[in-house]
Amino acid sequence: MENKKSEVWQNLARWYNNFGHKEITPQDAIKLLKPGNKLFIHSGCSQPQKLTSELYRQHQYLKDIEIHHFLSIYSNNQKILKHKPQDLFRYNAFFLGEQSIRDAVNSGQADYTPMGLSDIPALFHSGRKSIDVALIQVSPPDKNDYCSLGVNVDVAKPIMEEAELVIAEVNPFVPRVHGNSFVHMSKIDHFVYNEKPLLEYKHKTPDxxxxxxxxxxxxxxxxxxxxxxxxxxxxxxxxxxxxxxxxxxxxxxxxxxxxxxxxxxxxxxxxxxxxxxxxxxxxxxxxxxxxxxxxxxxxxxxxxxxxxxxxxxxxxxxxxxxxxxxxxxxxxxxxxxxxxxxxxxxxxxxxxxxxxxxxxxxxxxxxxxxxxxxxxxxxxxxxxxxxxxxxxxxxxxxxxxxxxxxxxxxxxxxxxxxxxxxxxxxxxxxxxxxxxxxxxxxLNYCYSDQQLATDATGHVIIYPEKYRSVFMIDDILEVHFRPILPTDERLVQDLYYSLDEESRIYRFFRKKKYFERPDVQMDILMDYENILGLIGVVGEVGHEKAVALCSYEKNSTKNLAEIAFTVHNEWRNKGLTTYMLQQLIRIAKEKELAGFNGEIMWENKAMEHIIKNCGYSVKVTAEESGWFFEFLFDENK
Incomplete structure (x- = not known):
């Protein structure tokens, strides 16, 4: 910017020869305002500080002036807006970005026009709102006598084009931005010269x-x-x-x-x-x-x-x-x-x-x-x-x-x-x-018996984000695993209904035709401590499909948990069950569980193979419908 400032001085003689007669003092510029005028002030970081300061210094003479503004970050607004008599100028904002303007609007000392930003230019182009005077800030003209509106083209360009009188604050600190930002000096009726850095806006450090x-x-x-x-x-x-x-x-x-x-x-x-x-x-x-x-x-x-x-x-x-x-x-x-x-x-x-x-x-x-x-x-x-x-x-x-x-x-x-x-x-x-x-x-927005997942004391459980993970299939397809949510009811129902008859028997130990809401609720309401489940989904949020499900439920008398797995028919033999088992083991160890147990039907050879190759010493007991297994985390194979 310093180099550009020196360039300005080099070009000063040239454009002053052509347009020097348009230069005016800030005091005289504001005196051009007449009672009943509608005034626009350039917005945000581009607010013309010298002209605005003079406007505020002469505010007591601004009888029945209407000031239009899109977005202000100028802190000096407070000095004049707080105790302004109502018959002086009336401020009209299209956006309340600064506290003093909010206060003025909410106390009846200023106006607010609710409009989408895209619609504001048409309001002035159509003539439904008129502007008598526009106060803008621009860069010095280039060799072709074009100035730039800098970082605030927004509504400034359309509104100034409709103004009867355009007064510009020419400032070498204004950046020359590309796009539809340029104004020819012939369109500017008067200018004041100022060398002052632009207003800055800083966001808070995020907590x-x-x-x-x-x-x-x-x-x-x-x-x-x-x-x-x-x-x-x-x-x-x-x-x-x-x-x-x-x-x-x-x-x-x-x-x-x-x-x-x-x-x-x-x-x-x-x-x-x-x-x-x-x-x-x-x-x-x-x-x-x-x-x-x-x-x-x-x-x-x-x-x-x-x-x-x-x-x-x-x-x-x-x-x-x-x-x-x-x-x-x-x-x-x-x-x-x-x-x-x-x-x-x-x-x-x-x-x-x-x-x-x-x-x-x-x-x-x-x-x-x-x-x-x-x-x-x-x-x-x-x-x-x-x-x-x-x-x-x-x-x-x-x-x-x-x-x-x-x-x-x-x-x-x-x-x-x-x-x-x-x-x-x-x-x-x-x-x-x-x-x-x-x-x-x-309000009858949900079922009268709708529940939330709570702990033993009745407090709502905080969702354990840390148990999210991603399983890659053939280094191409991602299956996202996360703890089950109460809102996963439909996803779980759809997964259960996708199972063929044999898979339903393996999972539920009986022929099961229906998966009604009360039954599914038991599978999705968990405290993430004694009962924890993971659901594997594909697709983006809002377009997810459940392809796998696993859970453990802690035994009330032993420090062991019973495990269960469900995989969509079309997603079998891809390593999902083995992956889910390892994830449950990792979480259970963190929760200081001693191990897992469960029951597998005799015909379910795939599940038998996964359990027997889990990496731990598996104890097996024959039962009438299958075999009961148990393994402890401190007993490696």
Missing amino acids: ETTCKIAKNVASLIRNGSTIQVGLGDVPHAVLNELIDHKNLGIHSDSFFDGFVDLIEQGAVTNKLKTVSPGRSVACFGLGTKKLFDYVDDNLGIEFQPANYTNNPLLIAKNHQMTTINGAISVDLMGQINADSIGPIFYSGIGGLVDFSRGASYSKRGMPIICFPSTAIGGSLSRIVPTLISGSHVSLTMADVHYVVTEYGIAQLYGKNIRERALALISIAHPKFRKWLLDEAKK
Whole structure:
């Protein structure tokens, strides 16, 4: 940037000869405003600081001025908005990104216009909203007299094009970004010159909970996906977990420092994108000097207006479009509230709806909502039976696909209300799950006898994530094993029904035609201590198929556990049972169990072979229907 600053001075004489007559003092610039004017201020990191400061200094003269703003991070707003008389200027925000603006809106001192980011440009292009004066910040003109709007093209480009009067703050610290970001000096009526670094925005260092959420989200994202990340510390933290991904692309409204890291470390290549392959696409940047320096004159990234980047139909053209956005709460039907706390306005619609719908239309697209399971120091559940009175429905239940907390992933798309409620309860904080289930029963969202897995004291069991593993078949096909969840009822039923008659007899020691819910509940409700089961699935989350199942149940009098195995008919002879046995042994040893036992029918030679070759000394006792086995972990063969 310092070199660019010297270039500016070298070019100063040239463009001052052509446009020097347009230079104006900040004081005179603000005095051009007239009562009743509608004013637009450039957003985010691009807010023109000299012009804005002067605007605030003269605020007492701004009678009946309407100020439109998309996203502000300017802390000086508080000085003027807190005790502003109502007959002075009226602030109208399209997104509440800064606390003083939230306070002003919620106290009736400012206005909020709820609109998706993609729709804002059309509001002004159509004339339904007019702008008299636009205050923007731009780079100095190049040799062809074009300035760049820098890292905030978003709604600034469309709105300034409709303004009657354009006043620019020319600043050599503004990066020249490629894309649809350029403004010719002939379109600028007046300018003030300023040399001041851009406003910076820094995300918080993620805490343990945020890191867990980020890891869960990252586990969903496929290599080769095109990603969008919305505002908020939780969505941004996901970028830290994508370093080892391959061939990611970027098509996003916001561009953060974390994207720079992914590009520089090779996780983002953009080569598999369907729209603008080879380039990252965004409409505004929110970050630090690191970001500003990276995008400056970088042909690998283009900034476009919001009606381009946030167009759901364009977003959908990117295959595997994956969107990562935050929320405030979700109810048991799957309705997302992302912009209010009850009736209190908190943020705005932004790009949430645009990108969620675009991703849902995309081939193998994946819209993801992520947030911590609790708020206010853990005293409040963000997963609620029904949204609090006055809360805004940011995404309808039909628009929600994946919801992620630190406790796991709930896939909701295509699920009925009962399945949705149970899936969301399973990723709620354990201390709120019983309450949520009780409320779900009152609302008739689930069965009246629906249960949760609890320990001996009645406390809800925390899911043991550490027992997840992957079994490779022929180094190509992955079978993902994980502890069974209460929401796996349908998966387990489908697996049992896939068994032929002989396999059912081997597994259940009798001919069994039906696998009704009460029976299956016994196989999926476990405390993960005395009763533990693993399910092997193939396919992505939300499209899983169970191919194998194993479990152990501790004997109440001996420190041994009885084991059982089930494998889908089409997945036999691939080593799954041997693998499951070794996984159960590993877990049982950790739980300090002494060994395993069980019963095998005489005809079940395959299972007999696996047990006798388990690596331990197996004791066998003949029974009427088969043989009973037992082996201890401290007695190797």
